[in-house]
Amino acid sequence: MSWGWFTDPDYWASRLAFQRMLAAIYVIAFVVAANQFRALLGTHGLLPIPAYLRRTPFRRAPSLFHFHYSDRFFAMLAWGGAAVSAALVFGVCDSAPVWVSMLVWALPWVLYQSIVNVGQIWYSFGWESLLLEAGFLAIFLGPAGMAPPVPLLWLLLWLLFRLEFGAGMIKMRGDRCWRDLTCLYYHHETQPMPGPLSWYFHHLPKPLHKIEVLASHGTQLIVPFALFAPQPAASAAAAIMIVTQGWLVISGNFSWLNVLTITLAVSALDSHWLRFPVPALAEPPLWYRIVVLAVTALVLALSYRPARNLISRSQLMNYSFDRLHLVNTYGAFGSITKIRHEVVIEATDEPELTPDTVWREYEFKGKPGDPRRRPPQIAPYHLRLDWLMWFASLSSRYSDAWLQPLAEKLLAADRPTLKLLRHDPFDGRRPTFLRARLFRYRFTTPRERRETGAWWVREPLGPALRTGRLGADGTAVAVE
Known part of the structure; x- marks a missing residue:
């Protein structure tokens, strides 16, 4: 059996950029956790983790904190996760063996999973599951000395598709103002956390607001299908998503949602868009190929309910069907607050x-x-x-x-x-x-x-x- 199809060096640079950007987002997530947990979740916090652990079994919320919890241990775990993630930003695993790369990338995923699963309402946002799902796939992408595995690249595209298409469908099924193109008459003013330019976006002429909504619908409902088309269509689709997400970055504050979406879109860009010299790349070992195929089969099996949710009239928004947040549903602002x-x-x-x-x-x-x-x-x-x-x-x-x-x-x-x-x-x-x-x-x-x-x-x-x-x-x- 020939394994020539298994890797694609044309995505070496985009895989590397994706890993660096994802690791940087991990750093931010862990620093946020370390800075805020005592007041929100600590032993004497608003919703204490110890009280949550007493009424929640491990199978419902898998977390290292079921084995031990103290505020000091939480701080060590959060800052440790930030340190490991920072090391990944600087390429600590670039020249490591495949198994070492997998273990190091698994660390922030396990640590952040432990935080999210005891975070209660403070960690109920869709970008938590998105970070965990992307982080799980990153474990198996391999180090810089090896070409990226094609099955994992397809899974990243599948995640990006569900993220964008799910957000588009929840809008079309939700508030009427998305269908009559008037939601942005209100959204820049009523969004959860306006940014420095939100006042100016709010006062754009109403015809431009309608163009914004129309562009959003096109990007979320039509463009995602081009991700699975041959190049250069797939890269062009990803570039459109990067531009629209950049627009959202400057018009409001949505934590790391938009930056993480951009990170996923970067993984779809081939060598014609990211012109970096590709070094000599090693062949992946057989055991690694088998693991990647097993992970691919697992994700596809777990994708059944999220895929069905996309076409369901009662579509769920930002929901995890499994306790480890491996394959999730996404979407935002199905309804718009007008006051x-x-x-x-x-x-x-x-x-x-x-x-x-x-x-x-x-x-x-x-x-x-x-x-x-x-x-x-x-x-x-x-x-x-x-x-x-x-x-x-x-x-x-x-x-x-x-x-x-x-x-x-x-x-x-x-x-x-x-x-x-x-x-x-x-x-x-x-x-x-x-x-x-x-x-x-x-x-x-x-x-x-x-x-x-x-x-x-x-x-x-x-x-x-x-x-x-x-x-x-x-x-x-x-x-x-």
Whole structure:
């Protein structure tokens, strides 16, 4: 049997670029985990991992933390994952044997899998599963001294196809504004985390908004099929996806979703697009070929339900059919929020509440707060609390488990929690009373922007959390 079909040196450079970019995203993901876990998931966090492990068996959430958990162990695991991933960015496995490359690439996948599976609502985003699925395939791509295996290159295309086509289908089945091309009349203003240029995108002429939506539909519903066409069509399709994802990068903050999509698209570019000299490449050993074929068969078998989901009228969005996130469904913004609400948390250090009480606002790092503050660039970094605060403004069902504990942490001036914020108005001191209010936010008009210097206009709508103070047992006691 001839194995000439098994590898393709034309994708040597794109495989190398894909690996470097994926490793860099791993670094970001682990640094995010290390910086935020104590307040969100630590032993004394908002949703403690130890409590989750006591009620969740290993088979439902495979994780190293089932064998041992402490905040120190979590920190070691997260920073260790960042270190291994950084080494991969700099090519630590480029000249290693195949089995060494596989073991090293398996490390960040296992470590991040362990975090995601105990991360609860803080790790419920689609890009977590996307990183794990791409990371699993990366284990078997081989080192730089060997040509990339064709079956794995096809699996990367299959992942990119499901990502883009799934996002397109969820839009067509979702909000009517996607079909009448008007969703971007609202989206740049109401997206979870606007960026520095979102105000300008929002004020583009409406015909351009319709062109944006039309281009999105073309990229997600038509272009993905060209990924499986002969070259240069496949590379052209990937290039179109890279351009459209770059557009999303500059128009909003979506963690590493867009950067990871670009990374997947890079793997589809052949040597005509990435002109790097290809070195002499070794032949892959027989055992490796068998492993790659076995992994390919496994992924194809697990693809049945995600593929069926793509054509289902009740399409699921961002869902994992297996506990290891090996093959998943993707999609975003099937429905569009047309009015922006924000939960604003305020507190006072006055001993008694009066009609003249002065309330001071907690400022978050990414989400809108002070109307005069320009929306910052956060992505590809991910502010988990800020994102969940956006969901909390949509419905209390997203925040029932953690918003009240967050209020208690702020009343207690909990240091790990305060580190998640941009500004603590009490400089580490305990406030006496705290409340949360719901506000209606909208971007200023160009005229309002010139006259006031503000990026937002806001008006209060009502309470989101009753005014409370810290009781003797450390829980918040409502006073109104």
